[in-house]
Amino acid sequence: MPHLVSPDPIRTDAAPYDAVLLLSFGGPEQPEDVLPFLQNVTRGRGIPDERLKEVGEHYYGFGGRSPINDQNRALLAALRESFAQIGLDLPIYWGNRNWAPYLTDTLREMAAHGIRRAVVIVTSAYPSYSGCRQYRENLADATAAVENAPAIDKLRHYANHPGFVGSFVESTAAALAELPEGSAIAYVTHSIPTAMNATSGPDGNGYVTWHLDVAAEITAELERRTGVSRRTDLVYCSRSGPPQVPWLEPDVNDHLEDLTAAGVPGVAVVPIGFVSDHMEVIYDLDTEARATAEKLGLPMARAATPGTDQGFVTMLRDLVVERAAAERGEQPERPCVGKLGPGWDNCRPDCCPALRRPAAGASAPADGSAHQASSDQTPPAAPSTAGPKDNA
Numbered sequence: 221m222p223h224l225v226s227p228d229p230i231r232t233d234a235a236p237y238d239a240v241l242l243l244s245f246g247g248p249e250q251p252e253d254v255l256p257f258l259q260n261v262t263r264g265r266g267i268p269d270e271r272l273k274e275v276g277e278h279y280y281g282f283g284g285r286s287p288i289n290d291q292n293r294a295l296l297a298a299l300r301e302s303f304a305q306i307g308l309d310l311p312i313y314w315g316n317r318n319w320a321p322y323l324t325d326t327l328r329e330m331a332a333h334g335i336r337r338a339v340v341i342v343t344s345a346y347p348s349y350s351g352c353r354q355y356r357e358n359l360a361d362a363t364a365a366v367e368n369a370p371a372i373d374k375l376r377h378y379a380n381h382p383g384f385v386g387s388f389v390e391s392t393a394a395a396l397a398e399l400p401e402g403s404a405i406a407y408v409t410h411s412i413p414t415a416m417n418a419t420s421g422p423d424g425n426g427y428v429t430w431h432l433d434v435a436a437e438i439t440a441e442l443e444r445r446t447g448v449s450r451r452t453d454l455v456y457c458s459r460s461g462p463p464q465v466p467w468l469e470p471d472v473n474d475h476l477e478d479l480t481a482a483g484v485p486g487v488a489v490v491p492i493g494f495v496s497d498h499m500e501v502i503y504d505l506d507t508e509a510r511a512t513a514e515k516l517g518l519p520m521a522r523a524a525t526p527g528t529d530q531g532f533v534t535m536l537r538d539l540v541v542e543r544a545a546a547e548r549g550e551q552p553e554r555p556c557v558g559k560l561g562p563g564w565d566n567c568r569p570d571c572c573p574a575l576r577r578p579a580a581g582a583s584a585p586a587d588g589s590a591h592q593a594s595s596d597q598t599p600p601a602a603p604s605t606a607g608p609k610d611n612a
């Protein structure tokens with residue numbers, strides 16, 4: 221795996237940026253927040269009431285508080301420390317899509333502080349509408365709503381960066397160490413509608429393709445270290461939406477049943493789709509999937525997410541420095557593992573379009589593409605470029 225490149229402490233240059241913005245999902249912090257939070261998340265997205273009630277219970281089961289905001293506070297602190305270590309003098313702001321501190325308020329604060337140009341770290345590592353474009357639409361909306369809002373660039377997707385992959389290599393090795401010999405690895409990510417995957421990334425299927433590439437790299441590195449090969453699968457959690465709309469499968473719980481039927485002696489559950497142990501991890505995996513594994517008598521160990529892992533934090537810092545250099549017209553090194561090459565700096569205008577919402581009174585499509593995206597309905601999103609994908 222390539223060595224992480226940290227810049228020379230004395231010459232760390234952030235120009236043309238004068239700030240970093242950490243952009244995340246947001247979560248409730250007390251029981252009264254849960255319903256309004258869920259309304260923010262699902263407004264206009266066609267999530268059945270039944271599912272909302274169920275997800276509300278997941279939050280109430282944890283005292284009405286998601287750990288995600290505290291995890292972002294910890295990440296902010298770790299990033300500030302990491303910046304200070306190399307003399308990178310750049311303020312770091314934090315805003316969320318669905319809960320306070322809201323992105324628009326943060327941009328307003330940045331404008332008031334005279335910030336002209338910022339680079340954005342999103343707490344989502346892969347291409348898809350939900351994980352990329354939706355955040356870019358939120359940035360476009362917030363920018364339009366705020367006078368003198370800073371110009372915004374978003375970091376390339378970092379799932380195949382050695383800092384991200386390396387963090388999961390370590391946590392997967394630790395999980396496997398707790399399990400019987402011959403245990404399998406179940407890589408897990410958030411399910412999305414299959415139609416959303418179909419239009420993810422500049423060439424389609426980017427969501428699944430990137431996850432498979434990351435999973436293959438983790439598997440290969442563990443094999444190199446131990447000489448042991450084992451069963452691995454990519455499976456999904458947190459399915460939502462109406463039952464008639466197809467989402468990516470198999471669900472992690474069904475997969476645990478399959479593994480048991482296949483006689484596998486244990487499973488390391490590795491949440492490569494997530495950067496911290498938020499509700500999808502502590503409920504969907506640590507509560508629900510663990511209960512399934514216990515019922516089946518299948519030993520299970522869950523690998524840690526990157527969180528504030530040093531390699532992960534250093535990677536984010538390196539990506540800020542890398543992007544600043546690229547924007548100055550330099551040709552920075554772009555560390556990356558796997559087959560796909562480094563992510564693009566700017567998304568193409570048609571990258572990860574929004575799903576067309578179901579509408580009554582339309583004739584049935586001949587090709588089954590009722591939920592396919594259509595670029596004529598795609599709202600503006602920042603930042604993007606009119607040129608081809610920038611893979612330099």
Ligand SMILES: CC1=C(CCC(=O)O)c2cc3nc(cc4[nH]c(cc5[nH]c(cc1n2)c(C)c5CCC(=O)O)c(CCC(=O)O)c4C)C(CCC(=O)O)=C3C
Pocket residue numbers: 245246247248258261262265267271272275286287288343344345348350351410411412413458459460461493498499500
């Ligand atoms: C790809 C993806 C990521 C990973 C990338 C990223 O991290 O952004 C992610 C992360 C998260 N999703 C989260 C929470 C929720 N997601 C929901 C609903 C949905 N997620 C979707 C996709 C994703 N989601 C989709 C296609 C929907 C259907 C509705 C729609 O089309 O938008 C709902 C509604 C209820 C339900 O139906 O489950 C909730 C409450 C939290 C916060 C956790 C916490 O509070 O600790 C986080 C980090």
Ligand SMILES: [Fe+2]
Pocket residue numbers: 410458
């Ligand atoms: Fe979600």
